[in-house]
Amino acid sequence: MTKTFAQLGFPGRLIAVEGLDGSGKSTQIYLLKRWLELQGLKVFFSEWNSSQLVKSATSKGKKQALLTPTTFSLIHATDFADRYERQLVPLVRAGYVVLCDRYVFTAFARDTVRGCPPEWVRKLYGFAAHPDLTFFFKAHLEISLQRILVGRPELKFFEAGMDLKLSTDPEESFRIFQGRLLEQYLAMSTEFNFHMVDANQSIEVQQSLVREVVASRIHLGSYVDTGLTTQL
Amino acid sequence: MKRTTVKARRKPATKVLEPKRAKHSFYGHGLPGVDPDSLLGKLIVVEGADGSGRSSQIARLVQCLEGRGHATIQVGLKRSTLVREELERAQEGNILSHTTMSLFYATDFADQLENVIVPALRAGFMVLADRYIYTLMARDLVRGADERWLKNLYGMALVPDAVFYLKVSPELLVQRNFAKNHALDYWESGMDLGLSRDMFDSFLKYQEMMIAQFERLRRVYDFDIVDGSRSMEEINADLQRNIEAVLLGE
Numbered sequence: 001m002t003k004t005f006a007q008l009g010f011p012g013r014l015i016a017v018e019g020l021d022g023s024g025k026s027t028q029i030y031l032l033k034r035w036l037e038l039q040g041l042k043v044f045f046s047e048w049n050s051s052q053l054v055k056s057a058t059s060k061g062k063k064q065a066l067l068t069p070t071t072f073s074l075i076h077a078t079d080f081a082d083r084y085e086r087q088l089v090p091l092v093r094a095g096y097v098v099l100c101d102r103y104v105f106t107a108f109a110r111d112t113v114r115g116c117p118p119e120w121v122r123k124l125y126g127f128a129a130h131p132d133l134t135f136f137f138k139a140h141l142e143i144s145l146q147r148i149l150v151g152r153p154e155l156k157f158f159e160a161g162m163d164l165k166l167s168t169d170p171e172e173s174f175r176i177f178q179g180r181l182l183e184q185y186l187a188m189s190t191e192f193n194f195h196m197v198d199a200n201q202s203i204e205v206q207q208s209l210v211r212e213v214v215a216s217r218i219h220l221g222s223y224v225d226t227g228l229t230t231q232l
Numbered sequence: 233m234k235r236t237t238v239k240a241r242r243k244p245a246t247k248v249l250e251p252k253r254a255k256h257s258f259y260g261h262g263l264p265g266v267d268p269d270s271l272l273g274k275l276i277v278v279e280g281a282d283g284s285g286r287s288s289q290i291a292r293l294v295q296c297l298e299g300r301g302h303a304t305i306q307v308g309l310k311r312s313t314l315v316r317e318e319l320e321r322a323q324e325g326n327i328l329s330h331t332t333m334s335l336f337y338a339t340d341f342a343d344q345l346e347n348v349i350v351p352a353l354r355a356g357f358m359v360l361a362d363r364y365i366y367t368l369m370a371r372d373l374v375r376g377a378d379e380r381w382l383k384n385l386y387g388m389a390l391v392p393d394a395v396f397y398l399k400v401s402p403e404l405l406v407q408r409n410f411a412k413n414h415a416l417d418y419w420e421s422g423m424d425l426g427l428s429r430d431m432f433d434s435f436l437k438y439q440e441m442m443i444a445q446f447e448r449l450r451r452v453y454d455f456d457i458v459d460g461s462r463s464m465e466e467i468n469a470d471l472q473r474n475i476e477a478v479l480l481g482e
Contacts, residue, residue, distance in 0.1 A: 053321065068264075069265075070342045070345075070388055071343050075314070077335050081332040086332075115265065120261040126381055127378075
């Protein structure tokens, strides 16, 4: 069983948000970040697929449609490992509250939908500790789809899951792809202790809930200045 | 006697041996969408440190196989379209930590496996790999990687039809590297491990550790250890004999 950062005895904590594109999770984690920062806490925010060096390879692979399910999975794992080893772990060890927009569960869902063996993917990320708290933002599929499809003239190839050849129409492909991702996420929600948030509610209602849960699960006072403790 | 020679020279052999088909398999989960039974060609791997004679042996094998009518293709580490440049940049700066480096190499390997090795084998080519997953695993193991994690990672790899590991003592490797480049390579000396501040000492220690890992891996992955201290011709004759057996399905 993979341990959380708290279980590893590290002073900091890691909170992740997961959900489909368009579920509003990025907005929520941004508001959470602002709330924590304004309390004077040591906070760091990290985004999926953002390590500089790996980014160049990922975008090349995506542009030229060079990626297969296996290389797609591996290149994202490389990106994650780079951020994990160079940022996430050192910061958690230094007593930061680290906020992650997507974590390994995104890979578990996406790579599995793309046809990689689920067990292989999970073990691939076996080096990573699990978040101390994971929020899953669950909106009606149709609402998420609308948020993404409106105001975006063209869906990107991999974003729409076009490599899966689900449909020749990008929008239709995107719908099917997102539906399958949602199935995968829901199937692992109990196993990984997702804190489910009804993302059909207003931004404010969701944010109150998020703040409440964070305050009750994490002893926020410990993350001001350098007063490090390991109690949750 | 003389007449046969003359005759043979006038009429060169035209018959090309069709390799016996062997069953292919993956080490673990394999690759999504790839049926190992569709792979007609043979995958031949040559492993060994820099200076073990790997590349020269492969060049000779290519010549010999082509002369006998087999189509060949060569692959090696850090040659993928996808991440080659980025990997080189990362190595120059020594900026990535172990798991990242390991996954970056695995990506490079997977890209070539899916886009070069598998299609070539489907088309019936002899694929000659200048290093394979064993070097990658040995390097990671020396750096403290978890063996079970590596085993899962490389469960995507195809089991080769033959693997030759050219074993050369660290002392001889030093001499060969100096004869060729007059310098030791940073990574081949394991300088990132901090074994010694002296590159010469570090090289010897690191290569000793690599040999130990190869010998351990051999017990799991079953490959031939070839005495690489002999002459190029002697080694090549050995390899050719073994490949012959592979082609005949023995």
